[in-house]
Structure formats: structure tokens, C-alpha cells
Amino acid sequence: MSFIWVALVAISVVVAAVNGRMGALTAAIATSAQGAVTLSLGLVGVMALWLGLMRVAEEAGLVRLLARAARPLLRRLFPEVPPEHPAMGAMVMNVAANVLGLGNAATPFGLEAMRLLEELNPHRGTATDAQALFCALNTASLQLLPATVIALRAATGARNPADVIGPTLLATACAATTAVLSAKLLSRLYPRPQPTGGA
Amino acid sequence: MRHALELASVWAVPLLLAGIPLYALCRKVKVYPAFVEGARSGFETAVRIIPPLVAIVVALGMLKASGTMDAVAALLAPVTTRLGLPAPVLPMILVRPLSGGAALGVVGDVLRSEGPDGYAGRLVSVMAGSTETTFYVLAVYMGAVGITRYRQALPAGLLADLAGFCASVLVVRAVFG
Numbered sequence: 001m002s003f004i005w006v007a008l009v010a011i012s013v014v015v016a017a018v019n020g021r022m023g024a025l026t027a028a029i030a031t032s033a034q035g036a037v038t039l040s041l042g043l044v045g046v047m048a049l050w051l052g053l054m055r056v057a058e059e060a061g062l063v064r065l066l067a068r069a070a071r072p073l074l075r076r077l078f079p080e081v082p083p084e085h086p087a088m089g090a091m092v093m094n095v096a097a098n099v100l101g102l103g104n105a106a107t108p109f110g111l112e113a114m115r116l117l118e119e120l121n122p123h124r125g126t127a128t129d130a131q132a133l134f135c136a137l138n139t140a141s142l143q144l145l146p147a148t149v150i151a152l153r154a155a156t157g158a159r160n161p162a163d164v165i166g167p168t169l170l171a172t173a174c175a176a177t178t179a180v181l182s183a184k185l186l187s188r189l190y191p192r193p194q195p196t197g198g199a
Numbered sequence: 200m201r202h203a204l205e206l207a208s209v210w211a212v213p214l215l216l217a218g219i220p221l222y223a224l225c226r227k228v229k230v231y232p233a234f235v236e237g238a239r240s241g242f243e244t245a246v247r248i249i250p251p252l253v254a255i256v257v258a259l260g261m262l263k264a265s266g267t268m269d270a271v272a273a274l275l276a277p278v279t280t281r282l283g284l285p286a287p288v289l290p291m292i293l294v295r296p297l298s299g300g301a302a303l304g305v306v307g308d309v310l311r312s313e314g315p316d317g318y319a320g321r322l323v324s325v326m327a328g329s330t331e332t333t334f335y336v337l338a339v340y341m342g343a344v345g346i347t348r349y350r351q352a353l354p355a356g357l358l359a360d361l362a363g364f365c366a367s368v369l370v371v372r373a374v375f376g
Contacts, residue, residue: 012258036249051241156307164324165212166374
């Protein structure tokens, strides 16, 4: 990211010099910085409302409720993890928290799940199929409602900031399905060390 | 299909806003203090994203003011228009797997300069909502248990992002086109 950022800035300066637009560039730097802060402050209202609501959902046990619904699905996705193994419980809670957009709650469950899955891992340092699939699931946004995006849209004066929810759900479903399918299918291309291989 | 998606979009927020506190009340949760506590963390989140937002919005502002964006757009136009990717959305694809803050910066920048209700604004919104910071997630999760060989997790994560991008274009075109 550092490289990309420096490249964007440096290229802009060079191109501005070539185009003779240095004055415009200087002006744009100041207005962009100002605009970014205005935008962020515009987020505060919707973000506060949303995370307040999610906190209520969490205390009402909605994560657990959703976890119960997710359990059968995860059992099917992770046949190599014993259904009663604590790793399954942690994964289920992680997915439930992710679906509700509770990033702060999802990460501890996710790390716990990785630790418990590691107990089933015969090869330290190499991911098991379950760990790879679990991580792939987490790299596909499972979030039902993109709260920050909606807040940004509200802050920039969208007519209906939430009108992207439906399309986002559909695109998310495609991404998550792709994550699962490719993690399953690509597993064969990445062989694990032979179990008999000593160290 | 299109109607159902619109319906879901319009009803989701009000229903959740009424339904969740109602359910919580039935479960004897102290709704109000819980809400205020959560809202405080929402405020902190909004403030926390200011620095990355400034960094990215400034870089993109420079890219535009210098004429670089126009030049790249003109160069890639034959490919990108066919794929349905407006030039201001291109940086999204570059930074999305690397940094969540930077991706939000791109969303903010596109919404500000192209408007939230145009094709580019809606596309970048859906893209942000349907993809994740793949490299960051893998580094945190795998790193936590000392795994250095991710195996299929990285290609699967990146393919998921790619699928999210492609699906975003198709869905936004179909629904708002």
C-alpha cells in the first residue's frame, strides 16, 4: 500500500509538471484533504446509529440466533472438522458476527477458530483445507448490510443511500460462493506434506 | 428480480431499526444504554477512518488535477468501457484487496466527484460492500497461528474479490441501468 500511495502521488506530480498544471495540483491537494474530512464527519451520524443498533442486536443474542442457523451449513462446508469440536463453534460465531457486520466481534471469534483449527493441523506452518476455506470465507464480505458504504452515500447526499443493499447482497453471494468453490477446488493444486514425512 | 432487490433495499433499514430493539426489549435487554454504548463506538469508527480517507482522497485528487486520470482513462477506454468500468472506479480494483481504509477512500472520492446516484457511484458502493481486504484478513488470521504457507486461501480470496467485482458490474447494470 505504501508503494501504491507514493506511486500515485509521485506520478501525479510528474504528469502535472509535464502538463503545466502545477497550480491546479496544489489547489487540488488542499481541497481534497478538506473534502476528505468533511466526508468523514458526515459519516458520524449514520455510523453511530448503525453501530448502536448492532450493539443492541448483540446483547439481544442475535449473534447466537444466527449462529444456530449457520451451523448446519458450516458442518457441510467443513466435513473434516468434527461437528462437536470447539473450532466449529468459534467458526459459526465468526460467520454470524460477520453477517451482522460486527467486525469487532467477528475477529476474536475468527482468531479463536484459527487457533482451535490449528489443533487439528498435523503440519505447523501450513494451512489445512479447513483453515484455508475459513480464511477464504472471511475474505469474501459476508456482511448483509454495508453500513459504512450506506453512511458514505448518505454523507454525499444520495437520494436513497440504502438503494444499493439489494444489489450488494447479490454480489456478496457471488463472491462468497466463489470463495467456497475455489477454496474447495484449488485444494488439490496445493498438496500438503506427506503425513509420514517425519518433521 | 429488479423489483425484489429494490424492495429489499427500501425495507431493510426501517425494519431492522424497529425489529431489533423490539426483539431486544422482549429479551429484557437494556436497549437504550446498549444503543448509546454502540453509537459511541460508531462515532469512533467514523473518526478513525479520517486519516486513511485523507491520504487516499488527496492522492486521487492529485491524480485527477494533474491530468493523469484522464490520460489513463483515455488509454484504457477501449477495454474498460467494454467491461463497464468507469475510470474513477479503477483505483478501487487496485487497492481493495490491500487496504480497507484506502478502499473506503476510493468510495468516498467517487461518491464526492461523480455523485452517489450515478452509475460510477452505485458501482463503487456495491463493489465495496461485496469484497474484502483479502491480504489483511489472511495476514491477521494466518499470522495469528504462525502459518506461512496459505495454500489455496490466497487465490480463493482474490478470486472471490474478482467475482465480487464482476457481479457488481452485472447487477448494477441490471438494476439501475
